Amino acid sequence: MISEKENIGYKVDTLRIVVRDLNEAMAFYQQGIGIAVMSFDEELGWADLDMGEGITTRHEWDYPFSGEFRTRVGRFLGISLAVEDLQSTYEKLSARGVIFVKVPQRHASGTLVAHLQDPSGNVLTFIERSGL
Numbered sequence: 001m002i003s004e005k006e007n008i009g010y011k012v013d014t015l016r017i018v019v020r021d022l023n024e025a026m027a028f029y030q031q032g033i034g035i036a037v038m039s040f041d042e043e044l045g046w047a048d049l050d051m052g053e054g055i056t057t058r059h060e061w062d063y064p065f066s067g068e069f070r071t072r073v074g075r076f077l078g079i080s081l082a083v084e085d086l087q088s089t090y091e092k093l094s095a096r097g098v099i100f101v102k103v104p105q106r107h108a109s110g111t112l113v114a115h116l117q118d119p120s121g122n123v124l125t126f127i128e129r130s131g132l
Contacts, residue, residue: 022061074121086128
């Protein structure tokens, strides 16, 4: 076991998401689900979104990269975004045209969970924990 003195103190900084079309993805994340774009470089093929608390998602366009990189588009990301009221969030985002592949459902743990899909097919999870 590592002692507190030996702990390096890691902190999540950037989560990377590969997309088919960077402009389409930025429109979805900014206008569709309301996440602020911090920086955008179409020439280099990436954009950073502000997830709060010092965490960034970097969206990378698959075109300049190898075929192996393209296999990372359109998958379950394993990223969960916490919200205070998931049913309200679901209704607002659905009205904006956001596609949910799983509507809000109560998980065995008591957490309310829903999954949505971005235009590249990447699946994000939205959660509402009691007492959030």
